[in-house]
Amino acid sequence: MHLAYPTIVAALLFSVGVYGVLARRNAILVLMSVELMLNAVNLNLVTFDIWYRDRLHGGQVLTLFTIVIAAAEIGLGLAIVLLVYRNRRMVDVDRLRALAEDSTRPAALEAGPQPEPGGEKAGAVEEAAP
Numbered sequence: 201m202h203l204a205y206p207t208i209v210a211a212l213l214f215s216v217g218v219y220g221v222l223a224r225r226n227a228i229l230v231l232m233s234v235e236l237m238l239n240a241v242n243l244n245l246v247t248f249d250i251w252y253r254d255r256l257h258g259g260q261v262l263t264l265f266t267i268v269i270a271a272a273e274i275g276l277g278l279a280i281v282l283l284v285y286r287n288r289r290m291v292d293v294d295r296l297r298a299l300a301e302d303s304t305r306p307a308a309l310e311a312g313p314q315p316e317p318g319g320e321k322a323g324a325v326e327e328a329a330p
Contacts, residue, residue, distance in 0.1 A: 206247040214240035227281045227291040231274060238270045 213236055220233025242263045249259025285291050 203247065203251050206243055210240040210243040210247070213237070213243065225292050225294050227277075227284070227293050227296075230293060231277045231281070234277075235270060235274065238266060242266055 217233045217235075217237035217240065220236065221230055224230050224233065245259040245263045245266070247259075249257055249263075252259075281291055284296060288296070290296075
């Protein structure tokens with residue numbers, strides 16, 4: 201098998217992933233595109249590991265690390281997407297510029313904590329004057 205075939209497939213996978221990250225608006229599709237790019241990297245690592253006939257199989261070991269990192273990334277990414285959907289009822293990446301709350305908050309919450317009735321030392325024992 202020639203080295204060109206898997207590298208061309210990996211380049212096509214990576215370019216489809218880059219297109220998906222840049223052109224898609226849905227956060228789930230962006231995460232899927234990132235996974236495509238990681239799989240293209242994994243294909244290159246295994247291909248060059250086989251081509252160079254490394255005794256330590258460094259490419260395959262790095263591929264396993266990449267798979268573990270990809271699993272953690274997709275878990276955290278889906279958790280963030282689900283929380284954003286729960287709060288905003290959308291996962292449109294272009295409309296989610298800031299992760300701050302909407303400006304529809306009540307004015308009492310924006311003003312900060314309110315002082316307790318009866319002054320600052322309400323409920324505290326007053327000191328005796330000397």
